Every structure is written in C-alpha cells, then in structure tokens.
Amino acid sequence: MQKLIVPQTVEGTADAVVIGGGVVGAATAYWLSRAGLDVVVLEARDGLGTLTSGASAECFRAQFTEPAMADLALESIDFFQHFAQRMGLPGYDLHIHQQGYLFVTDDESMLPDLEAAVKEHRRLGVTDSEFLAGEELRARFPFLAPSAVGANFRGNDGWLSVHELIQGYAKASAARFYLKTRVLDVETDDRGVKAVKTDRGTLATRTVVNAAGPFAGVVGRMVGVDLPLEPVRRQKVFVTTDAVPKDAPFTVNLVNGSYWRPETGGALVGWVDPDEPVTEPMENPLGDWDFPAMALDKASRLSPFWTEIIGGLKKTDLSLSAGQYVYTPDEQPLIGPVDGVPGFHVNCGYWMAIMVSPAVGRLCADLITGARENKDNPLRLSRYEEGVAVKGSSFLSGH
Numbered sequence: 001m002q003k004l005i006v007p008q009t010v011e012g013t014a015d016a017v018v019i020g021g022g023v024v025g026a027a028t029a030y031w032l033s034r035a036g037l038d039v040v041v042l043e044a045r046d047g048l049g050t051l052t053s054g055a056s057a058e059c060f061r062a063q064f065t066e067p068a069m070a071d072l073a074l075e076s077i078d079f080f081q082h083f084a085q086r087m088g089l090p091g092y093d094l095h096i097h098q099q100g101y102l103f104v105t106d107d108e109s110m111l112p113d114l115e116a117a118v119k120e121h122r123r124l125g126v127t128d129s130e131f132l133a134g135e136e137l138r139a140r141f142p143f144l145a146p147s148a149v150g151a152n153f154r155g156n157d158g159w160l161s162v163h164e165l166i167q168g169y170a171k172a173s174a175a176r177f178y179l180k181t182r183v184l185d186v187e188t189d190d191r192g193v194k195a196v197k198t199d200r201g202t203l204a205t206r207t208v209v210n211a212a213g214p215f216a217g218v219v220g221r222m223v224g225v226d227l228p229l230e231p232v233r234r235q236k237v238f239v240t241t242d243a244v245p246k247d248a249p250f251t252v253n254l255v256n257g258s259y260w261r262p263e264t265g266g267a268l269v270g271w272v273d274p275d276e277p278v279t280e281p282m283e284n285p286l287g288d289w290d291f292p293a294m295a296l297d298k299a300s301r302l303s304p305f306w307t308e309i310i311g312g313l314k315k316t317d318l319s320l321s322a323g324q325y326v327y328t329p330d331e332q333p334l335i336g337p338v339d340g341v342p343g344f345h346v347n348c349g350y351w352m353a354i355m356v357s358p359a360v361g362r363l364c365a366d367l368i369t370g371a372r373e374n375k376d377n378p379l380r381l382s383r384y385e386e387g388v389a390v391k392g393s394s395f396l397s398g399h
Contacts (some may be wrong), residue, residue: 001059003170003171003173003175003176003177004048004170004177004179005176005177005178005179006046006178006179006180006181006242007027007178007200007201008179008200009200009201009387010042010178010181010198010200010201010202010203011201011202011203012203012204013038013047013204013205014038014039014040014203014204014205015032015037015038015039015205015206015207016032016037016038016039016040016205016207016208016209016397017039017040017041017042017196017203017205017207017208017209017369018032018039018040018041018042018175018209018211019042019183019186019196019208019209019210019211019212019219020041020042020043020210020211020212020213020215020278021041021042021043021045021047021048021049021177021179022048022049022051022052022053022166022211022213022353023049023053023162023165023166023169023354023357024211024213024347024350024357024360024361025041025043025209025211025212025342025347026041026048026049026166026169026170026173026357026361027169027357027358027360027361027362028074028080028209028211028347028360028361028364028365029041029169029170029173029175029177029361030087030169030170030172030173030175030361031361031362031364031365031366031383032175032365032368032369033173033174033175034173034174034365035365035368035369036372037207037368037369039173039174039175039176039203040175040176040177040178040203041175041176041177042178042181042182042183042196042198042203043177043178043180043181044180044181044182044183045180046137046179046180047179048166048167048170048177048179049162049163049166049359051213051214051283051323052213052214052325052353053162053166053322053353053354054154054163054281054322054323055234055236055285055321055322055323055355056162056164056323056354057159057236057250057259057261057270058159058160058161058162058354059101059157059158059250059261059354059355060073060076060077060158060159060354060355061073061101061153061154061157061158061160061250061355062074062077062078062121062126062156062157063101063103063117063121063126063129063152063157064121064124064126065117065120065121065124066332067124067378068125068156068332068374068378068379069176069332069352069356070121070124070125070146071124071125071359072356072359072360072363073126073355073356073359074126075358075359075362076355076356076357076358077156077274077355079159079358079359080094080096080165080358081096081158083165083168084111087168087169087171087172088172089168089171089172092164092168092171093164094160094161094165094168095160095161095164096158096160096163097157097159097161097262098155098156098157098158099158099247099248099249099250099261099262100153100154100155100156100157100249100250101149101153101154101157101158101160101250101252101399102141102149102152102249102250102251102252103151103152103153103252103254103399104137104141104144104148104151104251104252104254104302105148105149105150105151105253105254105255105302106145106147106148106255106301106302107149107254107255108149108150109309110150110254110255111133111149111150114131114150114151114152114366115131115390117129117151117152118130118131121154126154126157128154128156129152129153129154129314130152130153130154131150131151131152132150132151132153133149133150133151134149134150134153137149137150137151140153141249141251143245143248143303143305144302144303145301145303145304146160146300147302147353148302148317150302151249152208153249155249157248157249157250158249158250159261160354162354165354165357169357169361178198178200180200181198181199181200183196183198183212183219183222184197184199185197186208186219186222186223186344187202188341188344189224190297191206191342191343192206192341192342192343192344193205193206193207193208193223193341193342193343193344194206195280195340196208197293198358206343207343207368208342208344208345209344209345209346209347209350209364209368210345210346210347211347211348212348213281213324213326213348213350213353214231214282214324214326214356215281215283216229216326216348216349217231218231218281218345220338221262223338223341223343223344225340225341225344227334227346227348227349227381228328228329228334228349228384229230229327229334229348229349230278230326230328231278231279231280231281231282231324231325231326231328232262232276232277232278232279232324232325232326232327233276233279233282233285233322233323233324234270234272234276234322234323234324234325234351235270235271235287235288235291235295235318235320235321235322236268236269236270236295236320236321236322237268237269237270237287237291237292237295237296237320237321238263238266238267238269238318238319238321239266239267239268239292239296239309239313239317239318240265240266240268240317240318240319241267242266243305243308243309244260244266244267244305244309245262245305246260246262246279247262248261248262249261250289250399251302251303252399253298253299253301253303255301255302255395256271256298256301257271257272257273257274257298257399258270258271258272258295258298258299258301259271259272259299260299260303260306260399263348266317267290269295269296269306270295271291271294271295271298271299272399274335279324281324282324283345285322285323285324286322287320287321287322289372291320292318292320292342296309296310297310308339309333315373325351326348326349326350326351327348327351327390328349329384329389330383330389330390330391331350331391332349332379332389333347333348333350333353333356333360333379334346334347334348334349334379334380334381335347335360335363335364335367335377335379335380336363336364336367336374336377336379336380336381337367337368337374337380338381339381339382345364345367345368346381347361347364348361363377363379
C-alpha cells in the first residue's frame with residue numbers, strides 16, 4: 001500500500017491523527033504505528049520535512065546540561081547509530097558523520113562555565129565530553145585562531161541526512177501520510193477530541209498529536225489551548241568551497257553565536273541572532289540578503305581561514321535558506337496529553353527536533369498507549385503550572 005498520498009478526499013476513522021509531517025511528526029507516527037495503532041499523518045505541504053526540518057543544520061549532540069534533554073539525546077544518538085537494524089531497513093544509510101561538536105570561546109571569563117558544563121555532562125551520563133584549553137585545544141584543532149582559549153568537545157556528536165531520517169521513519173512505519181492536506185479545525189465533544197477537519201474532508205479520531213512545528217500554536221488554539229510557544233526565524237547559508245577542513249567538527253563560536261561545519265561540496269555557515277524577533281509562523285521563511293556576509297564574518301573570528309575564502313567568493317557560491325525554531329519558556333519541548341482536552345497531545349516546541357526525534361517520538365507514543373505515565377514525564381505541558389519547570393544552565397541553546 002502506498003504510504004505517501006495526496007488524497008482526493010479525507011474521510012473515515014483513525015486511531016490517531018498526527019498533525020505535521022516534519023521529523024517529529026514522522027517519528028511519532030512510526031512509534032504509534034509500531035504500537036499497533038492505525039495512524040494518519042496530515043501534512044499541508046507537498047512533501048515530508050519540507051518546512052522547518054529541511055532548513056536545519058542536520059546536527060545532533062549529547063552535550064546538554066538539562067537532565068531530560070541529555071536522556072533524550074543519548075537515546076536518540078544510539079538509535080541513529082543502529083537505525084537500519086532498529087527500523088528493519090537493511091542497508092539503509094543516514095549518512096552519519098560523527099566528527100564532533102566543538103563549542104569554543106576566546107573569552108577567558110567563560111572557562112569556568114565550560115568546565116562546569118562538562119562536570120554536569122558526567123553527572124547526566126554523557127561521559128565522553130571534554131574540556132579543552134590553551135595549547136591542547138589549538139593542537140587538536142589547528143584551524144582555530146590563536147585567540148581561542150577554551151572549548152567543550154564531544155567526538156561522538158555530529159550530523160546526518162535529515163531527508164533520509166524522515167524518509168526512514170516513513171518507510172518503516174505502517175502509518176498513512178496525507179500530503180497537501182491542510183488542517184482547518186480539531187473538533188471536540190463532551191468526550192474530548194472527536195475529529196480533524198481538513199480542506200479535503202473530515203477524519204474521525206479520538207487521539208490527535210500536535211506536531212505542527214511553528215504552527216503548533218495555531219493548532220493548539222483550535223481546541224482552546226494557548227501553548228507557550230515562540231517561533232523565531234533562523235537562517236543558514238551553504239558555501240561552495242574546497243578550502244574547508246573536511247574532518248572538522250561542527251564548530252560554534254560561543255561569544256557571537258556563529259557556527260559552521262563541513263558539507264559535501266563546501267560548508268554550512270550560520271549565526272543565531274539573539275535579536276531576531278518572535279514572529280507568527282511562516283509558510284515560506286525567507287533569508288536576508290546581507291545574512292551570508294554577517295555570518296561568514298562572525299565565523300572567521302575564531303576560524304580565520306574563512307577570511308581567505310570570503311575574498312574569493314561569488315554570489316553563485318552562496319545558497320541561503322531559512323526556517324523557524326520554536327522556543328518554550330525553559331527552552332525544552334512540550335510532550336504529552338493536554339489537561340482539559342482528552343485525546344489532544346502535544347509534541348512541539350523544538351529548536352533541536354532533529355537530534356532528539358527518535359526519543360521524543362517514542363515518549364509521545366508511550367504516553368498515548370499508557371506505556372508511560374504523564375506524571376513521570378518531565379516535559380509535560382503542566383510543568384509550568386506545577387512550578388517544576390527549570391531552565392537549564394546550558395549556554396548552548398539554539399545550536
């Protein structure tokens with residue numbers, strides 16, 4: 001049976017409907033279908049993962065100081081490493097590059113925070129991160145500027161192909177994926193969720209998962225729930241060049257928020273602008289024409305080889321793209337049932353969706369099937385009202 005469908009009409013019933021065909025929606029659908037549920041995924045666009053997921057830097061890391069995030073990241077990275085076997089897809093290749101994540105600074109005042117973060121990693125089970133300083137740092141990573149004074153590094157972090165990841169979830173899933181199908185409303189009755197109304201018809205269900213990425217707030221309001229979500233545009237540029245160290249890690253400048261990593265045919269370069277405003281969700285986020293120059297200039301501060309590359313670049317060497325991260329008050333996702341609306345679940349609020357998608361998909365599915373109880377779920381929506389939400393000490397959010 002064909003799984004990716006552009007239906008003429010949407011009708012009938014489903015055990016669960018997942019709204020959103022990005023990496024989180026696809027992962028959730030996989031785990032729900034594996035649990036034996038009849039699952040339908042509704043995606044407004046003409047392909048899976050073509051809005052936010054496809055605009056990501058495709059990276060993953062375990063360097064978190066938040067307990068819930070460290071647990072999710074470690075589980076997910078292990079899943080990535082054994083993806084073909086776990087999914088029953090012999091020979092399937094996510095194109096994983098475990099070349100590491102390097103968070104580096106030239107500000108000596110940050111060194112105690114870096115050392116403290118590594119100690120916290122150890123406490124949370126991330127036992128292979130390192131604090132590097134001075135000559136040891138520059139000897140390990142000779143592309144760094146002499147001004148680099150310290151860094152955190154984990155060699156088993158890295159990046160993969162998000163397209164292959166999402167398609168892998170879909171291939172291994174028994175779910176049906178309805179493309180070009182826009183959700184208009186989530187209907188309820190005195191028992192809770194009863195149906196999802198789309199521009200192609202209505203699908204009856206008693207379980208809905210809101211995995212709509214930047215549009216999750218819109219979906220939440222369909223059932224009268226105001227979710228604490230803030231979409232923020234993020235941009236990146238692909239630079240065509242053969243002058244980037246191909247064995248380099250994902251390298252983040254902790255002082256100015258810039259980053260770069262090798263990519264086939266060149267490199268990805270970006271910058272997390274702290275002044276980028278919160279906006280409404282965007283159907284087609286666009287980048288700013290001056291972003292590549294700003295990002296490259298910032299990247300060159302601690303990776304000075306970029307200065308020479310910049311001098312020889314042409315406009316055709318640059319490819320700009322943009323998406324939206326979604327932030328919550330504690331910068332950790334919302335997962336699980338929503339009080340007051342039986343059958344309505346959230347799996348949203350991500351700036352790190354790629355790197356934790358296997359684990360958060362499983363967690364959401366387990367909460368729906370009863371394999372886990374929401375009171376033991378640290379990422380439940382009610383944590384804010386309960387006063388148990390704690391923003392982590394990590395200074396690495398957004399990378």
